[in-house]
Amino acid sequence: MTPKLSADDLNLLLQSEFPYSGDSLARVEAVGEMTARVRLPYHDRHLRPGETISGASLMTLADMAMYVAVLAMIGPVLLAVTTNLNINFLRKPTKNDVIAECRILKLGARLAVGEVTMYSESDPSPVAHATVTYSIPPRT
Amino acid sequence: MTPKLSADDLNLLLQSEFPYSGDSLARVEAVGEMTARVRLPYHDRHLRPGETISGASLMTLADMAMYVAVLAMIGPVLLAVTTNLNINFLRKPTKNDVIAECRILKLGARLAVGEVTMYSESDPSPVAHATVTYSIPPRT
Amino acid sequence: MTPKLSADDLNLLLQSEFPYSGDSLARVEAVGEMTARVRLPYHDRHLRPGETISGASLMTLADMAMYVAVLAMIGPVLLAVTTNLNINFLRKPTKNDVIAECRILKLGARLAVGEVTMYSESDPSPVAHATVTYSIPPRT
Amino acid sequence: MTPKLSADDLNLLLQSEFPYSGDSLARVEAVGEMTARVRLPYHDRHLRPGETISGASLMTLADMAMYVAVLAMIGPVLLAVTTNLNINFLRKPTKNDVIAECRILKLGARLAVGEVTMYSESDPSPVAHATVTYSIPPRT
Numbered sequence: 001m002t003p004k005l006s007a008d009d010l011n012l013l014l015q016s017e018f019p020y021s022g023d024s025l026a027r028v029e030a031v032g033e034m035t036a037r038v039r040l041p042y043h044d045r046h047l048r049p050g051e052t053i054s055g056a057s058l059m060t061l062a063d064m065a066m067y068v069a070v071l072a073m074i075g076p077v078l079l080a081v082t083t084n085l086n087i088n089f090l091r092k093p094t095k096n097d098v099i100a101e102c103r104i105l106k107l108g109a110r111l112a113v114g115e116v117t118m119y120s121e122s123d124p125s126p127v128a129h130a131t132v133t134y135s136i137p138p139r140t
Numbered sequence: 141m142t143p144k145l146s147a148d149d150l151n152l153l154l155q156s157e158f159p160y161s162g163d164s165l166a167r168v169e170a171v172g173e174m175t176a177r178v179r180l181p182y183h184d185r186h187l188r189p190g191e192t193i194s195g196a197s198l199m200t201l202a203d204m205a206m207y208v209a210v211l212a213m214i215g216p217v218l219l220a221v222t223t224n225l226n227i228n229f230l231r232k233p234t235k236n237d238v239i240a241e242c243r244i245l246k247l248g249a250r251l252a253v254g255e256v257t258m259y260s261e262s263d264p265s266p267v268a269h270a271t272v273t274y275s276i277p278p279r280t
Numbered sequence: 281m282t283p284k285l286s287a288d289d290l291n292l293l294l295q296s297e298f299p300y301s302g303d304s305l306a307r308v309e310a311v312g313e314m315t316a317r318v319r320l321p322y323h324d325r326h327l328r329p330g331e332t333i334s335g336a337s338l339m340t341l342a343d344m345a346m347y348v349a350v351l352a353m354i355g356p357v358l359l360a361v362t363t364n365l366n367i368n369f370l371r372k373p374t375k376n377d378v379i380a381e382c383r384i385l386k387l388g389a390r391l392a393v394g395e396v397t398m399y400s401e402s403d404p405s406p407v408a409h410a411t412v413t414y415s416i417p418p419r420t
Numbered sequence: 421m422t423p424k425l426s427a428d429d430l431n432l433l434l435q436s437e438f439p440y441s442g443d444s445l446a447r448v449e450a451v452g453e454m455t456a457r458v459r460l461p462y463h464d465r466h467l468r469p470g471e472t473i474s475g476a477s478l479m480t481l482a483d484m485a486m487y488v489a490v491l492a493m494i495g496p497v498l499l500a501v502t503t504n505l506n507i508n509f510l511r512k513p514t515k516n517d518v519i520a521e522c523r524i525l526k527l528g529a530r531l532a533v534g535e536v537t538m539y540s541e542s543d544p545s546p547v548a549h550a551t552v553t554y555s556i557p558p559r560t
Contacts, residue, residue, distance in 0.1 A: 086506040129533070226506060367504065
């Protein structure tokens with residue numbers, strides 16, 4: 001089962017669907033069978049007290065990485081919605097891009113569940129780990 | 141045990157600590173003993189496909205509501221950091237302000253755990269529910 | 281919307297569906313509109329190192345409390361299954377019965393989400409808090 | 421950093437610490453650097469309606485797998501306690517042993533976070549996935 005959408009397709013789709021994100025928008029780097037890699041470019045506006053990337057930025061990135069991984073497999077079902085997200089913050093991210101690696105654990109007819117591991121660029125220790133569930137609307 | 145910081149104190153603190161948030165910043169409406177109410181003003185930039193408030197906005201709001209509830213009780217310990225956040229999305233929010241009601245379940249020396257229920261303005265059915273854990277740095 | 285099953289109905293149902301639980305089985309004390317109260321009777325076999333009730337016992341209780349609350353509302357749909365459970369352990373339970381108070385946050389056609397707060401008998405501080413999602417099979 | 425305890429050490433420790441578990445006790449099969457593999461032997465008492473392994477059994481197994489992985493690395497700190505567990509149930513387990521593969525994502529001085537993927541014996545599709553946080557007591 002190969003992806004139905006490429007990284008380029010998904011980047012165009014995100015730009016049109018999230019017009020307010022501007023240069024805060026994450027960038028899809030690669031998609032594969034049940035996987036996606038997404039990058040959040042560093043920007044000062046993602047910082048929080050302590051000079052670290054905010055938890056909000058990492059949660060948004062995790063959610064986006066799973067959205068991308070699911071749409072890559074099922075096509076542009078824009079109304080897929082998150083039903084649950086659980087995130088553990090592990091280490092203080094450095095002031096760099098954050099890379100999210102998503103792996104789908106289950107792609108069912110109604111629910112998709114995946115896990116997302118996030119890293120500061122060029123550091124192999126994860127900064128956060130999330131599990132995300134999407135509800136997939138009935139397809140006609 | 142009464143709060144050490146008022147809603148006004150906390151609003152000033154958030155404005156200085158999150159300078160990039162502009163008019164997207166949530167507003168503290170009330171704090172009490174182990175509780176806080178925080179409002180996310182409606183803005184088009186919070187929308188996602190389907191004309192609904194994005195999950196990212198709700199997660200950010202839940203995290204902020206717990207941050208506010210904890211700081212109200214322990215004072216301006218800015219380096220308190222989220223270690224875990226779990227959120228269930230329950231209903232599509234309407235295009236209105238979102239209100240977050242936070243209740244601290246445990247305020248320990250090292251960890252604080254709370255729950256946050258979120259509502260669209262003037263609708264009593266919750267749109268999302270989160271549990272949030274903060275790690276509190278050792279105080280000297 | 282009143283419950284379709286009473287506490288007595290549910291206790292009979294649990295006894296027939298979980299025949300191996302013996303005197304470890306939780307007991308339904310009360311059901312209401314979107315709520316249930318379930319009691320785990322104290323038994324040494326629920327202990328873990330540190331002379332406290334095991335996390336496994338509390339997780340099982342939380343899951344059971346939500347199962348009971350959902351079946352009370354929708355009737356004996358035995359194949360309702362848990363899809364997600366998130367639990368925060370807050371305080372060491374004492375060597376007493378544990379009471380679980382469940383409140384359903386959303387009862388949809390496909391998913392039900394609820395929260396469960398657990399207490400040691402006669403102590404008002406919660407020992408654990410869980411959120412639980414059940415998938416409800418299509419009804420014919 | 422090699423494990424301080426072997427699989428045999430850990431099995432002896434579990435047997436002495438969980439005397440009531442009898443033949444329901446999970447068995448440690450292997451430990452490595454920040455990893456553990458634990459097996460839940462099949463038993464009818466783990467079933468729930470629908471002839472499938474109960475969620476309670478899988479949650480207990482996930483918690484045990486993380487306990488084992490942490491103790492292997494830090495030694496027999498029996499009072500390490502779970503603070504958070506999040507589990508997604510992915511597929512109906514078959515009537516077979518369940519294997520849990522645990523990987524520690526962060527082993528800090530105060531908190532350890534790991535993920536656990538569970539499989540029915542001889543089926544490569546995961547039946548459940550959990551993330552687990554343990555609080556580690558101060559060592560003297």
